[in-house]
Amino acid sequence: xxxxxxxxxxxxxxxxxxxxxxxxxxxxxxxxxxxxxxxxxxxxxxxxxxxxxxxxxxxxxxxxxxxxxxxxxxxxxxxxxxxxxxxxxxxxxxxxxxxxxxxxxxxxxxxxxxxxxxxxxxxxxxxxxxxxxxxxxxxxxxxxxxxxxxxxxxxxxxxxxxxxxxxxxxxxxxxxxxxxxxxxxxxxxxxxxxxxxxxxxxxxxxxxxxxxxxxxxxxxxxxxxxxxxxxxxxxxxxxxxxxxxxxxxxxxxxxxxxxxxxxxxxxxxxxxxxxxxxxxxxxxxxxxxxxxxxxxxxxxxxxxxxxxxxxxxxxxxxxxxxxxxxxxxxxxxxxxxxxxxx
Amino acid sequence: xxxxxxxxxxxxxxxxxxxxxxxxxxxxxxxxxxxxxxxxxxxxxxxxxxxxxxxxxxxxxxxxxxxxxxxxxxxxxxxxxxxxxxxxxxxxxxxxxxxxxxxxxxxxxxxxxxxxxxxxxxxxxxxxxxxxxxxxxxxxxxxxxxxxxxxxxxxxxxxxxxxxxxxxxxxxxxxxxxxxxxxxxxxxxxxxxxxxxxxxxxxxxxxxxxxxxxxxxxxxxxxxxxxxxxxxxxxxxxxxxxxxxxxxxxxxxxxxxxxxxxxxxxxxxxxxxxxxxxxxxxxxxxxxxxxxxxxxxxxxxxxxxxxxxxxxxxxxxxxxxxxxxxxxxxxxxxxxxxxxxx
Numbered sequence: 001x002x003x004x005x006x007x008x009x010x011x012x013x014x015x016x017x018x019x020x021x022x023x024x025x026x027x028x029x030x031x032x033x034x035x036x037x038x039x040x041x042x043x044x045x046x047x048x049x050x051x052x053x054x055x056x057x058x059x060x061x062x063x064x065x066x067x068x069x070x071x072x073x074x075x076x077x078x079x080x081x082x083x084x085x086x087x088x089x090x091x092x093x094x095x096x097x098x099x100x101x102x103x104x105x106x107x108x109x110x111x112x113x114x115x116x117x118x119x120x121x122x123x124x125x126x127x128x129x130x131x132x133x134x135x136x137x138x139x140x141x142x143x144x145x146x147x148x149x150x151x152x153x154x155x156x157x158x159x160x161x162x163x164x165x166x167x168x169x170x171x172x173x174x175x176x177x178x179x180x181x182x183x184x185x186x187x188x189x190x191x192x193x194x195x196x197x198x199x200x201x202x203x204x205x206x207x208x209x210x211x212x213x214x215x216x217x218x219x220x221x222x223x224x225x226x227x228x229x230x231x232x233x234x235x236x237x238x239x240x241x242x243x244x245x246x247x248x249x250x251x252x253x254x255x256x257x258x259x260x261x262x263x264x265x266x267x268x269x270x271x272x273x274x275x276x277x278x279x280x281x282x283x284x285x286x287x288x289x290x291x292x293x294x295x296x297x298x299x300x301x302x303x304x305x306x307x308x309x310x311x312x313x314x315x316x317x318x319x320x321x322x323x324x325x326x327x328x329x330x331x332x333x334x335x336x337x338x339x340x341x342x
Numbered sequence: 343x344x345x346x347x348x349x350x351x352x353x354x355x356x357x358x359x360x361x362x363x364x365x366x367x368x369x370x371x372x373x374x375x376x377x378x379x380x381x382x383x384x385x386x387x388x389x390x391x392x393x394x395x396x397x398x399x400x401x402x403x404x405x406x407x408x409x410x411x412x413x414x415x416x417x418x419x420x421x422x423x424x425x426x427x428x429x430x431x432x433x434x435x436x437x438x439x440x441x442x443x444x445x446x447x448x449x450x451x452x453x454x455x456x457x458x459x460x461x462x463x464x465x466x467x468x469x470x471x472x473x474x475x476x477x478x479x480x481x482x483x484x485x486x487x488x489x490x491x492x493x494x495x496x497x498x499x500x501x502x503x504x505x506x507x508x509x510x511x512x513x514x515x516x517x518x519x520x521x522x523x524x525x526x527x528x529x530x531x532x533x534x535x536x537x538x539x540x541x542x543x544x545x546x547x548x549x550x551x552x553x554x555x556x557x558x559x560x561x562x563x564x565x566x567x568x569x570x571x572x573x574x575x576x577x578x579x580x581x582x583x584x585x586x587x588x589x590x591x592x593x594x595x596x597x598x599x600x601x602x603x604x605x606x607x608x609x610x611x612x613x614x615x616x617x618x619x620x621x622x623x624x625x626x627x628x629x630x631x632x633x634x635x636x637x638x639x640x641x642x643x644x645x646x647x648x649x650x651x652x653x654x655x656x657x658x659x660x661x662x663x664x665x666x667x668x669x670x671x672x673x674x675x676x677x678x679x680x681x682x683x684x
Contacts, residue, residue, distance in 0.1 A: 176627075281614055288644055294642040300633065300636040300639075302398070302405070
């Protein structure tokens with residue numbers, strides 16, 4: 001049985017995510033050290049609005065977009081009804097914070113975060129996650145990003161990360177390329193504290209299997225609120241050290257070209273597979289805010305195949321496939337051997 | 343009633359479209375004058391195959407991709423069955439030639455062409471078209487492109503172009519931007535010689551209205567074959583003179599940046615709205631050939647708005663909206679006044 005959300009659930013969720021935007025923007029401005037975010041507030045005629053913030057041509061970030069929005073209405077979009085028919089006929093409320101950062105230096109990974117909360121009548125859920133897309137990865141960076149998010153999840157329940165890591169691998173996947181978008185992170189959706197952790201639809205991957213093994217777990221609204229808070233707060237500690245470590249790496253046009261080429265994959269994922277983006281564009285969302293996730297510059301090259309024994313090849317063969325980053329000893333040896341461990 | 347296709351219909355359609363690829367590639371190589379196409383033949387495990395040709399970093403073309411394919415199978419893709427349920431249960435055959443050219447000079451428009459033929463049991467149809475996407479347009483170029491295709495259509499029937507021009511405006515439309523992809527051209531689909539010219543689905547725009555006014559027209563298979571031939575053969579005469587005329591235009595980084603920015607729209611259309619691309623990617627098509635349509639380099643810029651009274655503004659306000667290019671006198675006066683007539 002679904003437990004009712006507490007009083008003030010909407011304003012609590014909204015404050016959480018709005019503060020998250022503020023905290024992250026402050027952190028990123030300090031990290032960039034050169035440019036500041038420019039904010040545009042917007043109002044949604046049907047109800048609600050948002051704050052879109054963008055930092056352009058910084059020292060670290062070629063483009064950083066961080067959006068907060070709070071929207072509501074009386075008629076639910078069909079895509080929500082098809083996912084959760086119980087929500088039908090109720091007025092609804094949704095709030096979320098999302099970001100995509102495109103650093104200039106190809107040694108610094110692109111990163112994405114999104115946390116959101118939804119309510120309609122008796123139905124409510126939390127969703128979100130964060131995932132990292134490196135171009136020239138180091139295994140310690142990958143492990144650090146995962147470990148930080150794992151800790152954040154496990155402070156709520158030891159089982160969460162076991163499902164949210166493979167769910168992320170499954171969601172951020174380019175089927176037409178047989179590639180993950182990057183090295184993953186965490187992803188979860190439709191968390192209402194009842195039943196199984198995995199609530200994906202029409203996919204039967206590892207996340208579902210593990211979730212079935214774990215069985216049903218009950219969480220309260222407050223537990224899931226804390227989960228979103230922990231994970232959101234984990235973002236800067238997960239990402240910042242990687243930026244600081246790799247900022248000094250020298251690069252040439254070759255690495256820049258590969259970064260731009262791989263950014264093409266980011267565009268492909270967001271426009272072909274990302275449910276949020278497609279839904280937004282097809283239902284008259286705020287186009288400029290939605291497409292803030294797209295890179296400032298991207299490249300396509302017909303028939304490009306990286307040469308053997310290059311970092312470009314390792315990215316394509318190893319770091320865009322789901323992996324056990326922590327415990328795979330062969331992977332660790334390989335990375336040490338190829339000088340892409342630390 | 344649907345008339346049966348003639349004997350040898352498949353090989354006739356295949357030869358037509360294969361020869362079209364050859365003729366166009368020869369013409370484009372001569373036009374570029376510096377680089378040649380490189381061909382990759384590929385085989386489709388389930389039946390058929392194709393020839394993908396690409397010319398990169400030429401004098402005129404930053405990238406030119408021209409694909410021919412002929413594919414067949416016993417089980418129809420669901421998207422075809424939903425469009426034409428009569429085709430169900432029959433083995434099927436499809437052949438097509440398509441191209442997208444991305445010139446280097448921002449004064450030369452990007453252009454797309456696609457002609458195709460489909461058969462399954464008693465069901466058959468021709469489809470296709472060509473459309474132009476300028477960045478710094480001149481009205482005479484726009485008129486020439488349209489007029490050449492109009493002549494090609496009208497040699498078959500005086501009514502065709504009246505429907506195929508608005509159909510093109512309707513199809514190559516970015517709803518999330520309220521913009522046409524470019525200045526249009528012609529587009530038609532599901533032409534089997536029976537009934538009304540417009541056979542779009544779930545859209546009730548101008549093309550449908552005009553088609554209803556015209557009423558039903560019968561065409562033979564041979565008529566529609568000739569239509570595809572006329573239109574395909576019209577491509578080089580429609581495009582080549584524009585290239586030759588604009589190749590000498592000098593440009594700076596400003597025009598280049600705007601071209602790259604507008605190429606972002608091309609990516610958005612192809613990945614979000616183009617049925618062929620989405621269908622191909624989601625059904626395990628040959629990804630590299632499908633995405634050959636994407637530009638070698640593209641740019642996004644949050645919140646970009648062109649300044650008043652600039653060519654960038656005219657592009658956005660006038661040349662990405664459906665227009666009556668021939669007979670609108672105000673438009674002509676405007677273009678003469680702004681020195682973008684000839």
